[in-house]
Amino acid sequence: MNDSQSGSLLIEADPLDCPTTVLLIEDDPADARLIQEALAGAADSAFRVEWVTRLSDALKRLGDERFEVVLLDLTLPDGKGLEAFDQVLQAAPDSLILVLSGLTDEETARQAMAHGAHDYFSKGHVDAHWLPRALRYVMERKTAQGALACSEERFRAMNDASPLGIFVSNVEGSCIYTNAAYHAIAGLTLEQTLGTNWSSAIHPEDRERVLAEWRDAARGQAPFQTEFRFLQEDDSIVWTRVNSAAMLDGKKSFGRVQTVEDISGRKSAEFVLQAAEAALFEEKERAQVTLNSIGDAVLTTDLSGKVTYLNRVAEAMTGWFCTEALGRPISEIFTIVDGTTRQAAANPMLRAMADNETVGLDTDCVLVRRDGFESAIEDSAAPIHDRDGQVTGAVIVFRDVSKSRAMALEMAHLAQHDFLTSLPNRLLLTERFSHAIGMAQRHTKQVGLMFLDLDNFKHINDSLGHAVGDQLL
Template sequence: MDVFLTNEFQFQSLTYALAEGLLLFDQEGILRYLNMEAERLLGWNAAKDIGVRSFKDLFDPAQISQEECCFFQSSLISSEPVKAKEKEILRSDGTNISALVITSPILKDDLMLGCAVVVKQDISERLTIQNELLRQEELYRDMFENMSSAVVIFEPINNGENFICTALNQTAERVENIPRQQGIGALITELFPMIKELGVWDLVLEVYRTGEKRHFPAVYYNNPRCSGWSEGVIYKLATGNIVFLYDDVTHRKLNEKALWQEKERAEVTLASIGDGVITTDVLGNITYLNPVAETITGWNGQEAVGLRIEQVFDICSESAETALVQPVRQCLREHKVITVTNPAMIRQRHSQQYFHIEVSVAPMRDREETVVGAVLVFRDVTEKRTLLYRLTHQANHDSLTDLPNRLLFKDRLQLAILQACRRQEKIAVFFVNMDDFKLINDTYGHEVGDTILCQIAERLQKALRPDDTVARQGGDEFLILLPELSSEQQAAQIARKLLKALNSPFQIGDQETYISASLGIALYPVDGEEPEVLIQHADVAMYQVKAEGRNHYHFYTEALNERLSERLKLQNEMRRALKNNEFFLEYQPQYCLKNGRICGIEALVRWRHQERGILYPGKFIPLAEENGLILPLGEWVLRSACTQNKLWQDLGYPPVSIAVNLSPRQFRQKDLIGKITRILDDTGLEPHWLELEITESLSMEDVELSSEILRKMKSMGIRLSIDDFGTGFSSLSYLSRFSLDTLKIDRSFISSLSEYADKQAIVLTIIQLAKNLGLKVIAEGVESPDQLDFLSKKDCDVVQGFLLAKPIPVGDIRPYFAFELKDLILKDFMKPAAIKTAK
């Protein structure tokens, strides 16, 4: 110690009260002195450690680098003091303390004796505070830089007349599209060019003046650097700086705009659709009604919001007007779509009017799939149901009489059959056809005919029981269902009652007309157990009434069905025969009584049936007339007859007329004249060699029309004759109007000439009538010489019959062109040998 100070007592006194620890080391670094504060700080003991510890014992080898160790070591030999340095000092107990270490050389006469080390007071607490401040500052900087909001700090200049940017974070750099170096130091109007136009500048001045924080709403900016929406707050720091804390809300504003547009679209859609829409919360309270829902329910949307669904949507059953299960409650309870399938109605609030509706309810869910309410969609189907009812009624009822049609009749008949089966009862089905109703339409017109049909329907309904059904089959045909019959006699009694109801005259303006009906009856279960079978059998029975004279009723029998089946089979076979050319012609010569030579040939159709052999016209012509096959068949006959007659002429045979019958249906076809013209043109036969025969009754059906058609035929050169004259009720005045050439006396008058004087008188009258009208007379069915003799004496013109020649095939008729009448009545001529000789 004496090396360093001459007065040791004085040195100890000076260093004893020092607040810093003082240690003296010699040039070798060995401890030579330490004061009491150094003992306290380091835990050293002067008595033990002086001369023992060295300079290196001050530092923890684990806490000091080699570079720092050399630095402190150099202070032992340096003549310059070392600046203060904070360092961890090692205590005797092995712990470290933070201390400020200062080294200073000890010189005497410029000779380095060692160094003094000053260890200032423990700075651990200060360092801790300092470190905490540094940590807080670093945290602040991290927060400042990494905030999602933009932060810009301005410092006021010129007493708040302007502001200059002193800091901005990364978010502000990105939002304002400006680097930090350029932003710091920029004026507020340079950083925010539109601050005054957007009204934010006034807020800045207010915040600077009052110190109160202000919020600025979302504003849209558009400057050369960037554009978008921003929203935030402005506040003042204690330092007087102004802070902008704001967010880029461009995406939010765009989403809000899109959401608003979507909401507008939804509002417009809900306001324009034809369905009513009601929304509720999870408790079933109304939250929204669209205009259609307001109209149907009678509730205003503002009035309805908050009310229970039952108060606004008063739904009930269509049938009994009883309350249904509220579909909204069911939907909220079961969390699924509910559709009201049963017919439902809703009652309007003010008018108490009921609307037919269709209803569907679906749950509304949030993002977590939690049910938060329900959407009820319904539509007014009142008009639809009314239209559906009307269409259903039209589909099941006759448009003219409003009676059930055939479809509805069959449904009711099927139900009646099921009930009758359980109750062991009878059912009757009537098929009613008006007799000669076509004459009404032709005479008075279809409008009058429709009026009479309505009157017929009304009479039929009045004559029946309430549970009976009258249906219109179509045209002038009606179907009647009589359920719960006790006997066949009861059905007959009702049939007579119906016919009596129709016997009264029908009024047509100032005139009265009478109409009768033919009625067929089929009984369940005797005549069938299926609706279609019963209707068919009643139809068969009705046709039997027609055949027996009409204006009556007839029960179905199996024999009737057999005849109908035979007719149907024959009809089908006739269609096949037309395709397979099974029809052929036979020819019967006609002879002139004056010169005895052939003057005409009648063409007669035959059917060479594959199973039944040769069928004559009486077997199939009436059927063909009914089903319309007479038209193609008659055309074939006419064409074939004309072709054959032209062939005979081309072969050099004496030209004669070919006679062909025209059926009533052929005569009434619209293009008859055109067909005849084409046939004559196609075959090359001159019209005056064709003679067309029409029946007496046919010509009288429509005298005006008949006269017109016959006049056109006559103008073509065709010869015309009335067939079977005397069997109808011809009017002589009308007969004189027709352009006729011939009257043909029916065979029924000729066959009994020798037996009955009155028949001779009739024939004589017809001949005289024809002569007076300038017409030729043909007598058919001549089978005996006496008949031929009578006709010859009474000045008949032409005869034909078995006495002269039977209808014969085309190959056998050629000899008849050469023979005279006197030769044909020879007894041996009809023998095959005579015919062979004649050939």
């Protein structure tokens, strides 16, 4: 090919790889030949290079075909500097654009980086060893950035789809992120939550207490849980339960993340239950109708722990009809185990009667239905009093939280595994490695770390697919 002509050159290295398409925009034949020879000498890459000498020809080719890489000289006969770069960027917004700079236009090349160029190369440093490697590095960096952006977008979409409100603050206490569920629960827009105004929707009667708890926890980096009310603009009240934990970089906190759960339904059930207890002495039948109308399961016992009542939700969750369960021991009807150890869990109703106070169920509790089906539950148990204030039994209110608990486990999994491949990430590796070292030190033993390198693993992924590659790993 004559040096004064434009043309196309296919440079092959590996038949299994599709060649990377490169549009070289360079009016100097010597520089163009040097770049083509450098790419031809690549030992581990394949490039299909098309060379044009004028900006107008380049814009026409970019309109006809998509090139993965564009190498752009900023001193063309019909286009120079940033104006030429901006035209190429507009014509090929998805391409990897690299600027070729000489000794006199390096500052312009840096300015092109600010305009969107992915990198720039000096023509004086072009050789067969350096240029292909530099191109591959920039391409891999762009791919990684694209994957990261995609992962972040999916993570944000997942957060916005979550029924739990999520609120992230920096070390100064200013809000830096909220999801859609938080906006709905708090009754605030995104703009209203950012900065220090996030607390404006907290009910005035709860605000001082909540902020004090939050500041105390932030100073000690401790997690905390609290309940409070949001007062929305239409004067409606939303009860919430908030879990807050520090985000740590090593031992230093760089902010806090809060999950906000709308517990208005549970609170409503508790209020209904209190009203039902007060009316039980005069109108028991009406109380049962009320209890059957709520969404939470309700079960009552007498002082000896024998079942006296189940509402319809409790019947469905335990697998026992009320008529069958009456008079049976609570342990037979309400069977709960620790979700981690699988050991039988203590019944909160017995403790509520013994301590004469409202108590909650231990975390990670699982209800085993009559047919063996299991549901993760949360509950609260309270004593029932007669007219004289004496304890006559207990009532327990519980609900199925299997979905929210599964989502919490999934969030924990995502924090320690790559979103795209589900492979353990560096955080999990560090945690497991630190644990192994600690165990070895505690038992005066040694611990080994094996690095495994698979030759030609890329060929397996390319020829047989990533699923086979994952099986091999």
